[in-house]
Amino acid sequence: MWPKVAGLVLALTVVVATIWLGVTGQLVLYIHPRYVVFTMIMAGLALVVGIASFAVKPGHSDDAPSTRAGRVLSVSALALTAVIAAALVIVPPATLTSATVDTREINSTGVGVEVQSVEAATSTSNEAFARFTVRDWASLLAQTSDVAFYSGKPVDVAGFVTADATDPTNVFYVSRFIVTCCAVDAQPVGVPVYSPNWADDLDTDDWVRVTGSFVANPSSASEQPIALDPAAIELIGTPDEPYLY
């Protein structure tokens, strides 16, 4: 039922997709940067061996399934595999979206909670605060909701827009995914921003840069005690490295 060289074609499709992603610097959309070199080396090896294999007559044929159900299953599996293979070379590479933020619940797993500590932050300079990512701020927000702690500290963060679950009209998150191995394990972190009727100007999944400072959250519906009071919200494009590591 399966063509003899189906596996070879699938393997080469993955290899082509991988090498192209690597060359255009987009492999980090799927795997942690530390695996890029290894992945590219093995893809190169597979490309050479795969091309050489074309000179060889495939020496094995599949058993065709003997039952009707078996044939149906085999054909569906072939179709599904073909669709994925086509998608690998046709659908443009993309980052994970707010749909995955919804299933994985923002700031829920304690990912990156330890990257900053409240004690250390008392001696941090304002220049350093301005370089804090959403992960750094999310880490501090998880530790203290004392408004005085945040007063006067400049915030300048970038991320994509996701709606706050408890007050979606007035509060959105500037969010990023943290990747420890590959996109499969991406965990969303984010900082709540109080901006009434933000949906008039922004869509979820838009990438934005927000500057401002933290205040007691004016929203009564939101569960977040502290929120960013934005001085400016600027639309930006998807950055080259959308994930944090």
Added chain:
Amino acid sequence: MRVDTLVENDHQEVHPHRSLRARLTWLAIGVGGIVALFAVRAVTADTIDAGLPNQLQDLLTLATSVIIESMPFVILGIVLSIAVQEGVPDHWIMRILPRNPFARRAVISFLGFFLPVCECGNVPLARGLMVKGFTVSESMTFLLAAPIINPITIATTHAAFGWDGWVLVGRLVGGFVIANLIGWLFSRHNDQDSLLTRRFAAECRLPQHHEHGGARIHKSLELFIRETSVIMPALFIGSVVAGAIQVLVPRSVLVSLGSNPLWSILAMLVLAFVISVCSNVDAFFILPFASTFMPGSIVTFLVFGPIIDIKMLALLRTTFTTRVLVQLTLVVGLLAALIGLVVNYVA
């Protein structure tokens, strides 16, 4: 059906090679196809707006991520498998291993030190070892132990957890114990061949020919085609299913179970089953959960995940019967849970 396969293979023994002209033609087709794929990829990346709904897009991103992450290990496994089948003299491995079956399986558990592949690469490698004379139960011991007891996995687990909370020790000891118990259990089966799929059992029965020079390269490439034809569809299907489940099932369902000693272990079994990342990197994956889950539950994840998950079941199904896989999943799941409970109690 099996008879047909054998007949066809016999036929090829008589005419094993393509003519030079046919080979060059096929090479040209292959290179042309790859160039075309690159061209399509480069063009569609800028021109097409896929406009997929978010959930479908994320399913594709997650499945792609699993495929791209596993692919280098699969290639490494296939290359090592070919090296074992074509490079190692017949029965050489069998001769240097102890004769006593228990000692033999114990030694096999440490083969991963010399063949450091993660679990997806291990399937083609284990198939190669069975063709070389491993019994089915011995290959199972290898399959279960090697992804855990190998230098890369030990290094990454140590990098992630250090010596904290028995995680590394629990993982290594747990992996060794489970691999040997399973090997022993399945070695008591009367008809070892019946544990394998008919197609693979037929492959094992084919006599091994050792050729030299050009013929050996030819045979190696043929093995490459055969192994990719078995492994790649399974990898694709496993990755899509793993991606789909992650898009559909909220993670919070699992995380909310984290602090209960028993439920957290069950949650970790399910998480390991669904997430399907390779053993070489799974320690980094689970590290962020260390603050939410108890150490024994982490050990359960690290012992169960390399052996059983959606992607692995799809890969293992190429070689073992469904019945064996159900038994394997149940026994390994129970043992991994038991080890996790013990660590939760000790640590």
